[in-house]
Amino acid sequence: MKDRLKSTPGAWVISREILEASPGYPSKEELKRKPVIVIECPEEIPCDPCETICPRGAIVVGEPITNLPRIDQDKCNACGLCIPICPGLAIFLVDNTYSEKEATVSFPYEYYPLPKEGDEVNAVNREGEIACKAKVLKVRDPKSHDHTSVITIVIPKEYSNQVRGIELQQKVDKNE
């Protein structure tokens, strides 16, 4: 038990290539230019709430329901309604225009306790490894999200393509 357990390579990993080639992933230019919704949904599963909830018709699954969600970045105004509705928690909002050196990443989060706005936290990548420090900008948990909070963190821009969450805040057992 000296070294940490590591996932078998290729066991689950959605490679960057697969993700970036999937129709829900924005192009490099779009990622630079404006806040964009990033859909990391590369498997044909029967699911379409992202399409149903989008008020601008920017996300299209269509028929059959197993189509990968496509997103029209020109129609999308990055409102983020699709983030908490996705049962796979696979939708993110990346804003590389936040400031000169910083970007924001918004992601769905269902753990207890929630971080607080202003907290300094560790941002993690898709493998759960700490990528960089982050500051919690927003925690949105309205009733309509049905317990899927959307958290926005500020991180150095160079990490915006890999950061997809934060370290769990449950180190101290706060039960009771």
Next chain:
Amino acid sequence: MRIFYHPILGKLEEKRKITLEVDGKKIAAYEGEPIAAALLAAGIRVLRMSPKREEPRGVFCAIGRCTDCVMIVDGQPNVRTCVTPARDGMKIQTQKGLGKWAKKL
């Protein structure tokens, strides 16, 4: 341990607290929860000893199918504790083998 706060299910609903007697020791429980859940919350995970080799057994299926969790409840052996609601003052014993009736009914 009980899950007092759950991110999806919210705060644990207050239910009537009752007392069970497990092998002579008193433990707290909520009325109506399965006996096995109350025992688990009290840290009791060995519920019976198997007939042949006297090996410890605990909850396996939690839906009343496998009978791994049977105990002697109020003198009656082979009670499936994962689906039997806890009632105040119940006397529960770790079952050895096939168990014995407390008295002739």
Next chain:
Amino acid sequence: MGKETMNVELAVVGGGPAGLAVAAKAASYGVQVTVFDENERPGGQLFKQIHKFFGSKEHQAGIRGHDIGYSLLSQCEEFGVKTMLNTVVWGIEKNMLGIQNNGRTYTIKTKKTIIATGASENPLCFPGWTLSGVMGAGAAQTMMNVHRVQPGQKALMVGSGNVGLIVSYQLLLAGIKVAAIVEALPKIGGYMVHAAKIRRTGVPILTSATICEARGENEVEEAVIASIDEKGNVMEGTQRVLPVDLICIAVGLRPLAELCWMAGCKFMFLPVLGDHVPIHDENMRSTVKDIYVAGDVAGIEEASTAMEEGRLAGIAVAEELGYLGSEEADEKKNLARKRLESLRLGPFGDTRAEAKRKLTESEVNR
């Protein structure tokens, strides 16, 4: 034996997602429905499914399983479905059920019966598999999501199908640490999005790996895991010891079909659907007159498919009992079948769709 006899127009055995969906649907057309369930509360395993469901709007996608459960219950109430809880159905023959409630035995005469008894989890044999602390993944899910008790503090998950992945995630939600997920196959079995959300917390997923042993005096204290080769043999030198007090087994489910066997239903062996499965036609009618099946007992799938099968059976029964004209019924059944088909699309569904076709197209159905 029971002297008391009750008459029931439609008896539904099992008040889980399939049974409740049948009941609500059939009752909405006027059928007199009674649901029998051996538990204190109806809902079956729906109330432990606290995640948002996949599917489309018609399948209530994006809504959590337990909320779907509450809405099914209120529909049943609205349409006057009767429920007999704490009631075991122990016998079935033709249009008769033997039931036991509170120590008393009764006979139920029915016009139609729906068997919606669900499924149970498969165990897995390895040294130490009987230790306390080794339990079904669904059992752990019941303890934490329904009864709000932690089944352990640190867990190993065996199996990476959707059950293994979803329960791993829910262990984390309940404040339980997950040491690893092991999967014997070279690839995970469930959805990548489920794996991705677990991986974001750093929980390792080990494929081509298995559990070798559970160790502990009376309860699980350690698990030994190892890599396996293509033939399934443990590769020497790859063993690792994990300090865990909970080992969850998520290696599939099988239909709880005892009543179907007892009733004389014909079966087909379809491993994709979990085991021997009662043959049914495209109206969910078994090979025995007046007996229908719905949900996991008719082949292991998901709660959303179980509910659609239930609705389909509910419409078919209402039609046969004369509450629905055949034209209207056909239209409704086709819609239900369409919704079912859409849940069986894609790489995760097509093997199930094919197996279901084998059932419905079987010659035994006439």
